[in-house]
Amino acid sequence: xxxxxxxxxxxxxxxxxxxxxxxxxxxxxxxxxxxxxxxxxxxxxxxxxxxxxxxxxxxxxxxxxxxxxxxxxxxxxxxxxxxxxxxxxxxxxxxxxxxxxxxxxxxxxxxxxxxxxxxxxxxxxxxxxxxxxxxxxxxxxxxxxxxxxxxxxxxxxxxxxxxxxxxxxxxxxxxxxxxxxxxxxxxxxxxxxxxxxxxxxxxxxxxxxxxxxxxxxxxxxxxxxxxxxxxxxxxxxxxxxxxxxxxxxxxxxxxxxxxxxxxxxxxxxxxxxxxxxxxxxxxxxxxxxxxxxxxxxxxxxxxxxxxxxxxxxxxxxxxxxxxxxxxxxxxxxxxxxxxxxxxxxxxxxxxxxxxxxxxxxxxxxxxxxxxxxxxxxxxxxxxxxxxxxxxxxxxxxxxxxxxxxxxxxxxxxxxxxxxxxxxxxxxxxxxxxxxxxxxxxxxxxxxxxxxxxxxxxxxxxxxxxxxxxxxxxxxxxxxxxxxxxxxxxxxxxxxxxxxxxxxxxxxxxxxxxxxxxxxxxxxxxxxxxxxxxxxxxxxxxxxxxxxxxxxxxxxxxxxxxxxxxxxxxxxxxxxxxxxxxxxxxxxxxxxxxxxxxxxxxxxxxxxxxxxxxxxxxxxxxxxxxxxxxxxxxxxxxxxxxxxxxxxxxxxxxxxxxxxxxxxxxxxxxxxxxxxxxxxxxxxxxxxxxxxxxxxxxxxxxxxxxxxxxxxxxxxxxxxxxxxxxxxxxxxxxxxxxxxxxxxxxxx
Amino acid sequence: xxxxxxxxxxxxxxxxxxxxxxxxxxxxxxxxxxxxxxxxxxxxxxxxxxxxxxxxxxxxxxxxxxxxxxxxxxxxxxxxxxxxxxxxxxxxxxxxxxxxxxxxxxxxxxxxxxxxxxxxxxxxxxxxxxxxxxxxxxxxxxxxxxxxxxxxxxxxxxxxxxxxxxxxxxxxxxxxxxxxxxxxxxxxxxxxxxxxxxxxxxxxxxxxxxxxxxxxxxxxxxxx
Numbered sequence: 001x002x003x004x005x006x007x008x009x010x011x012x013x014x015x016x017x018x019x020x021x022x023x024x025x026x027x028x029x030x031x032x033x034x035x036x037x038x039x040x041x042x043x044x045x046x047x048x049x050x051x052x053x054x055x056x057x058x059x060x061x062x063x064x065x066x067x068x069x070x071x072x073x074x075x076x077x078x079x080x081x082x083x084x085x086x087x088x089x090x091x092x093x094x095x096x097x098x099x100x101x102x103x104x105x106x107x108x109x110x111x112x113x114x115x116x117x118x119x120x121x122x123x124x125x126x127x128x129x130x131x132x133x134x135x136x137x138x139x140x141x142x143x144x145x146x147x148x149x150x151x152x153x154x155x156x157x158x159x160x161x162x163x164x165x166x167x168x169x170x171x172x173x174x175x176x177x178x179x180x181x182x183x184x185x186x187x188x189x190x191x192x193x194x195x196x197x198x199x200x201x202x203x204x205x206x207x208x209x210x211x212x213x214x215x216x217x218x219x220x221x222x223x224x225x226x227x228x229x230x231x232x233x234x235x236x237x238x239x240x241x242x243x244x245x246x247x248x249x250x251x252x253x254x255x256x257x258x259x260x261x262x263x264x265x266x267x268x269x270x271x272x273x274x275x276x277x278x279x280x281x282x283x284x285x286x287x288x289x290x291x292x293x294x295x296x297x298x299x300x301x302x303x304x305x306x307x308x309x310x311x312x313x314x315x316x317x318x319x320x321x322x323x324x325x326x327x328x329x330x331x332x333x334x335x336x337x338x339x340x341x342x343x344x345x346x347x348x349x350x351x352x353x354x355x356x357x358x359x360x361x362x363x364x365x366x367x368x369x370x371x372x373x374x375x376x377x378x379x380x381x382x383x384x385x386x387x388x389x390x391x392x393x394x395x396x397x398x399x400x401x402x403x404x405x406x407x408x409x410x411x412x413x414x415x416x417x418x419x420x421x422x423x424x425x426x427x428x429x430x431x432x433x434x435x436x437x438x439x440x441x442x443x444x445x446x447x448x449x450x451x452x453x454x455x456x457x458x459x460x461x462x463x464x465x466x467x468x469x470x471x472x473x474x475x476x477x478x479x480x481x482x483x484x485x486x487x488x489x490x491x492x493x494x495x496x497x498x499x500x501x502x503x504x505x506x507x508x509x510x511x512x513x514x515x516x517x518x519x520x521x522x523x524x525x526x527x528x529x530x531x532x533x534x535x536x537x538x539x540x541x542x543x544x545x546x547x548x549x550x551x552x553x554x555x556x557x558x559x560x561x562x563x564x565x566x567x568x569x570x571x572x573x574x575x576x577x578x579x580x581x582x583x584x585x586x587x588x589x590x591x592x593x594x595x596x597x598x599x600x601x602x603x604x605x606x607x608x609x610x611x612x613x614x615x616x617x618x619x620x621x622x623x624x625x626x627x628x629x630x631x632x633x634x635x636x637x638x639x640x641x642x643x644x645x646x647x648x649x650x651x652x653x654x655x656x657x658x659x660x661x662x663x664x665x666x667x668x669x670x671x672x673x674x675x676x677x678x679x680x681x682x683x684x685x686x687x688x689x690x691x692x693x694x695x696x697x698x699x700x701x702x703x704x705x706x707x708x709x710x711x712x713x714x715x716x717x718x719x720x721x722x723x724x725x726x727x728x729x730x731x732x733x734x735x736x737x738x739x740x741x742x743x744x745x746x747x
Numbered sequence: 748x749x750x751x752x753x754x755x756x757x758x759x760x761x762x763x764x765x766x767x768x769x770x771x772x773x774x775x776x777x778x779x780x781x782x783x784x785x786x787x788x789x790x791x792x793x794x795x796x797x798x799x800x801x802x803x804x805x806x807x808x809x810x811x812x813x814x815x816x817x818x819x820x821x822x823x824x825x826x827x828x829x830x831x832x833x834x835x836x837x838x839x840x841x842x843x844x845x846x847x848x849x850x851x852x853x854x855x856x857x858x859x860x861x862x863x864x865x866x867x868x869x870x871x872x873x874x875x876x877x878x879x880x881x882x883x884x885x886x887x888x889x890x891x892x893x894x895x896x897x898x899x900x901x902x903x904x905x906x907x908x909x910x911x912x913x914x915x916x917x918x919x920x921x922x923x924x925x926x927x928x929x930x931x932x933x934x935x936x937x938x939x940x941x942x943x944x945x946x947x948x949x950x951x952x953x954x955x956x957x958x959x960x961x962x963x964x965x966x967x968x969x970x971x
Contacts, residue, residue, distance in 0.1 A: 154858050158889070159799045161759020245757050245802025252756075336756065424858045426889040428942070429797075431763040434950045445950065564950055 008039055016043035022378060029372035037306045037358065037366045042373065044272035044310060045279060048536050051377040054502040055534040058515045062529045063522040068491055069530055070191065076117040076267065077187075078530025079194055080492045082560050086446060087191045088453055089123035092131070092184035092496040092556040094535035098239040099181040103148025108156040108242040110183045112314050115160060116268035119251050120317065122195040122258050123187025126430065127444045128157045130167040130183050131457040131496065131554040135176030137413050137742050145179055147743065152242075153183070154424040159244035160251065163433050164425035165442035167457050171413040174461075174550045177540030182496040184556040186455055188446055195258060197267040199285035199320045199346050204264055206278070206289065206344040207326065209333050210250050210316035213274070214299035216240050217312025246315040246338070253336040254317065262325035269316040275309045277318040279356060282346070283374035288354030291344035294361065305360040320346060384508035387468050393590050393607030396599055398668040402645065402717050403724045405598050405674065407734040409642045410649055412597045416738030417653075438654065439570050440485035440638055443561060452561035454488035460641070461550035462602065463609035466591050468510045468551055470609050472517025477612045477678060479557035480525045481638045484621040485681060487568045487628035488559035490525065495532035495555055500539040500548035510551040511536075518553060524614035525621075527557065568628045568636040568683075571655035572710045577634050578690050579659055579707045581644065582627075582697065583620040583680035586610060587671035593642050594674035610678050617679040623702040624681050632689045639680040644707070645673035645717075647682045649731055652715060658728055661708035662718040669719060684710060748967050750776040750792040753820065753836075755811050760797035760834065760944065767944035768794060771960035784815045791967045792829045793820055795836030797889070797942065807850060807892040808838030817843050829873060829963065830936040834890055837928070837938035846931055846938045847905070848897030853890070854921025860889040862953070864916035865927055865941060869909045872930055873966035874937045877958035883916055884955040886941035893940040895922035895929075905929055912937055 013023045016039060026034055026042050034042060044050055052059065064072035070087055071079035077091035095110025115125050130153055135142050157164040162185070199206075217240035257263060265285065267277045274296070282289040293305045299313070321329055326342055333340040347354065356373070358366035399405050409415050422437040434452055435443035441456040458479040464471030476493065483490040495518070500507045522528055539548040561567055589595055590607030627633045635655075639647045648659050665672035685693050697704035708718075715731065717724045750772065752765045761778065768776045776794065777787045786793070800811035811817065817839065824830045824845055832840040840846045853859055862885050867878040878884065897905070902923055905911050913928040920940070928939025943956030 151858075158858060158860075158891075159757065159759075159802065161798060243802070245799060245804070248757050248759070248799070423861050426858070426860045428860065428887055428889060428945050429759055429763070431766060431945050431947075431951065434952075436952070 008033055008036065012039070016040065017047060018043050022046060025378065030368050037309065038368050040306050040310050041275050041366065044275050045373045046377050049271050050276050052534055053378045054380050054382050054536060055497065055511065056379055057381050058512055061515055061519050063519060064528050064530060066492065066526060066528045069528055070194065072530045073532060075196060076120045078492060078494060079121065080530060080558065081191060082446070082451065085191050087189050087194060088186060088558050089118050089121050089189055090184065090186040090494055090556065090558055091117050091531040092182055092494040092554065093117065093533045094496050094498055095181045095183060096178065096498065096535050096538055099149055100145070100179050102239040103145045104152040104155070105239050105241050107149040107152030107181050109240045109314055110181050111153055111156040112242045112244065112247050113270045114183045114185045115162065115247060116270065116317065118185040118187040119254055120195065120266055120268045121189065122193045123189035124255060125162045125185050125187040125251070126432065127186045127442065127455055128162050128164040128183065129455055129457050129556060130164065130181065131459065132167065132169045133175045133180035133461065133552060134169065134171050135179065136173045137171055139176050143743060149181055150421050150424050156242055156244045158426040160248045161429050163427045163429050165427050165433055165444060165455065166422065166437040169418055169421060170461060172461065172550060174548065178538045178549050180498050180538065180549065180552055182498070182554045184457060184494065186453060186558060193258060195263060195266050197265050197281050197284055199265045199281040199287050199289065201264055201320065202287065202346055202348045204320050204323055204346045205326055205342045206291065206346065207319045207321050207329065208296060208316065208341045208343045209319065210338055211243065211246050211313055212297040212299035212339055213308050213311045213316070214313045215303065215307055215311060218307060218310045240312045240314050242314050249336040249338055250315055250317065253333050253338055257329055257332050260328065262321050262329050264320040264322055266317060266319040269318060271312065273310065273312050279370060279373050281318065281320065282354050282356065283370045286354065287349050288347035288370065289344060290347050290357040292359050295341050295343040297339040297341050305358050305365040382502050382508045383505040384512045385505045386509050387506070387513055390466055390604055390608050396601065399670040399674065402669055402673060402719065403726045405594065406645050406649060406726065407730065408597055409593055409646055410731055411734035411738055412593065413738060414593060415642050415646060417735045419736065420739030420743060434564050435486060435567065435569060440482040441488065443486055443564065443567060445564055450563050452488065452564040452567065454483045454486045454559040454561055456482035457554060457556045458482060459552055459554045461552045462591050464510070464514055464551040464553065465603065466606065466609045468513025469517040470611060471551065472514035472553055473521040473612045473614070474609065474678060475553050475555045476518050476521035476525065476527060477614065477617050478640060479555045480527050481621060481679070483557050483559035484625050485568065485636050485638045486561065487566055487625055488561040489625065490527050490557055490559040492528050492530045493555050493557045495529050495553055497532065497534040498538055498549060498552040498554060499536050502536045507548060514551055514553045521612065521614055525618055566629050566631065568633055570637040570651050571635055572651050572657035572684060573634040575657055575710050575712055576687065577684040577710045578687055579709055580683050580685060580704050581680060581707045582624055582683055582702060582704045584616050584703050585677050585680065587667040587675045588677065589670055589675050592674055592676045594670055610676050612678045619700065620679050620681065620702050623697060623700050624683065627683070627693060632685055632693050633683045634686060635684045637682050639677055639682060641676060643674040643676050644682065649715060651682065652728055653732055653735055656713065656728065658711045658714040659708055660711045660716045663706050663708055682707065748772040748774055748791050748964055749789050750794065751779045751787055751790050752776045752794040752796055753781065753816055754778050755781045755798065755800035755814065757800050757802050758796050758798035763944045764794045764796045764833065767947050767960050770947060771957065772964045779816060781814045781816050784819060786819045786823055790823060790828055792831065792963065793823060795820065795830065795832040795839050797834030797836060800835055800839060808835060808842040811839045812842035821845060824936050827933070827935055829967065831874065832938040833942055833944065834940055837940055838892060840936065840938040845936050846929055847901050848895055850892045851894040851896050852892050853894050858891040859920060860887065862887050863919050863941060865913045866916050868911040868914050871909065872912060872934050874959055874963055875912055876966060877962035885953055886943055886956055887945045888919060888941050890940055893920040893922065895926045897923060908932065913939055913941065
């Protein structure tokens with residue numbers, strides 16, 4: 001593949017992940033057979049990863065607008081107004097396939113890529129988050145993957161000096177052969193200093209900055225657009241290698257240049273590197289682009305245009321500068337010891353739009369219209385069938401011992417403390433982390449102000465598998481709820497849509513169902529989606545695991561706290577506070593972790609997931625947020641995985657203060673304490689504030705019921721048959737043991 | 748008080764340290780780029796911040812120790828200017844030879860970021876005067892290479908001369924004799940792995956670090 005000479009054979013077409021129909025479409029679009037470089041460019045631009053060809057048609061159904069949205073999907077990241085002339089810029093992106101093949105570098109470059117998406121737009125990154133899904137903890141490969149991913153995320157984020165403030169981690173056999181690594185970055189910019197990617201100004205110089213281009217990562221985007229076969233390991237050379245130190249330099253250099261007016265447009269080189277960055281910039285600006293490949297800074301000798309265009313070498317950016325500002329810009333990048341090269345220019349669009357022209361060693365090696373590469377890329381309405389509704393939950397025996405069940409749940413893989421993970425991330429650099437990992441949402445202060453950004457990532461894949469529509473709704477609602485639970489106003493989200501092979505109608509049905517549920521929740525909660533990414537073909541037979549992953553629409557949300565002094569945390573504050581449940585109870589145990597961990601029922605045997613009543617969700621959440629801001633609430637935690645008992649236990653463990661739950665609840669023990677009711681919060685208030693809070697709740701039509709009160713160092717459940725007391729020390733051992741036990745004999 | 752914070756290309760706690768200096772002293776420190784060969788005149792205090800100076804792909808702090816600006820810092824330290832190295836700054840100070848010993852990879856091999864309990868071993872230094880002797884305090888750590896090592900004679904000498912400023916009161920990284928921070932023999936250079944600049948206000952969840960900076964300012968005022 002080193003020259004343009006070989007004729008394009010059906011085998012070469014297939015190796016590029018293109019179908020025969022797609023190849024015919026290329027020939028038709030350019031009026032002749034493409035050469036190898038052109039074929040390579042089409043293959044990456046038309047890959048699922050870059051073109052969203054299976055998903056675009058459905059993504060359009062998602063609400064993306066609100067008065068505070070400055071930029072929705074379509075740019076490098078979403079932008080929202082956070083007042084005082086400031087904007088939050090954020091996005092979440094997947095790096096699943098590379099992380100399975102080479103976990104350290106795969107995860108590290110995932111972080112690097114999402115950071116670039118955010119600072120490209122003029123923001124200083126202020127927080128990283130991540131949403132991880134691993135396979136069974138006892139899978140032979142899993143410790144290696146967990147260890148590598150966590151080290152990779154830490155290794156990159158710690159070095160660039162952006163705090164990694166939280167995230168989520170699940171385990172399920174469906175991810176045995178295809179783990180998910182979704183990374184999110186949030187940045188802060190001034191609203192009048194936001195940078196976009198549309199190129200303009202015929203003759204303006206196109207500038208390449210950052211690291212040199214090597215042969216790494218060629219065809220990463222194509223790899224990420226296919227199932228893993230038995231030979232996943234053989235794809236290791238397509239994984240890029242990250243250099244966080246260079247990224248740090250790139251952040252500083254770009255932000256320094258952005259303080260001037262020299263930049264017309266800027267875009268990072270992510271998936272499909274120089275190809276997608278140059279084409280996206282040109283097609284968004286309605287112009288053409290001409291690149292002199294000899295001028296591209298190269299790390300290796302003898303690179304072809306094909307290799308340079310398809311390389312996914314990291315830490316690179318492409319910019320269009322104002323004419324005459326090259327020397328000024330170059331001085332900044334030289335100061336930071338980064339490469340800087342003018343490699344081309346913006347060209348005029350003809351009647352049929354702009355063209356991409358590449359010249360290498362005196363020859364034109366590519367001359368193709370931009371339209372078919374970007375705006376007119378293939379768009380598929382793939383067949384999809386709705387997921388059949390699950391049968392109602394059959395009879396099951398109630399909990400016989402609440403203490404044992406609670407200890408089992410707290411020590412289970414999906415609920416155990418994630419301390420082992422987040423202690424490997426510098427979550428405090430910047431000295432603005434005012435709510436650390438382990439709560440409902442992380443809170444990062446906007447530097448030099450009293451404002452805080454509340455950030456949460458959420459998705460419950462087992463709900464999405466059982467009922468994609470309800471699961472999609474729940475993912476958005478839970479994110480909104482977690483942000484609310486710290487007292488912040490949820491503003492917008494980013495989504496990372498991880499699904500299996502879209503060519504299977506039942507998988508496409510999961511995708512369509514999740515989108516439907518998400519759209520309903522986004523609308524009802526005024527919580528639009530402003531950026532995101534789609535990762536399909538997440539299935540594998542490589543390790544004998546389950547073939548398709550669970551449908552996993554990971555949601556990353558951002559909210560605003562006007563005053564960080566009026567913020568709630570989950571930790572109980574003192575003994576003698578009254579514990580209240582705010583929200584409506586359904587007692588629905590379908591798909592609960594209690595059923596799975598205690599009764600061994602999961603998947604299709606575990607009934608439909610709990611329903612989200614979006615109206616009640618909003619009413620309850622708005623009330624809770626106001627109560628927090630009024631100062632009446634001393635601690636707050638939403639009820640999610642594991643139900644009320646787990647929520648209360650987590651509040652106790654975060655504080656070292658116990659609880660006496662002495663109010664009878666309707667229903668059996670499991671229903672009362674382990675049902676994963678939606679739109680429900682556990683809050684504490686001082687005795688003196690109780691009456692007023694309850695009357696306000698009543699006036700707002702919000703259900704608030706007394707659950708118990710806080711006591712010293714143990715949990716006591718007063719049950720009709722007998723009381724159960726569990727020392728916090730026992731809960732702590734159960735909660736903290738899982739990861740150290742699993743990982744101590746690390747590779 | 749006239750202070751400066753050294754900025755290597757990969758420093759990432761430079762701003763946090765500058766914020767702490769300013770919060771306590773009221774005056775903004777000069778930010779000094781690593782290629783500088785001279786420091787501003789009349790400095791009372793130099794901060795060498797945390798981060799990954801030049802990426803630390805070699806040994807943490809090894810390249811930074813050979814940077815132009817560190818020669819100037821060493822000369823200033825010899826003249827009695829106060830130097831505070833935190834985290835990567837401590838690593839740089841040992842690599843520069845301003846402090847004895849070395850920081851090796853954590854015994855647990857992981858990067859570790861959490862609050863740790865420290866005891867104040869020497870409360871007589873300019874850096875620790877606001878703490879009580881043996882007082883237990885809490886600072887966060889965030890490092891991969893914080894495992895302090897020195898030969899037995901050096902460790903004995905540090906202890907005999909009261910040059911151990913802080914010790915870990917719990918197991919953190921395998922440091923010899925739980926050493927978390929040490930002073931040079933003249934008492935004007937402190938290197939420490941924990942981050943006092945991350946606990947200077949209520950919003951940080953603790954304020955134990957603030958007293959370190961307040962004590963320093965007080966000592967400098969007294970000196971002037």
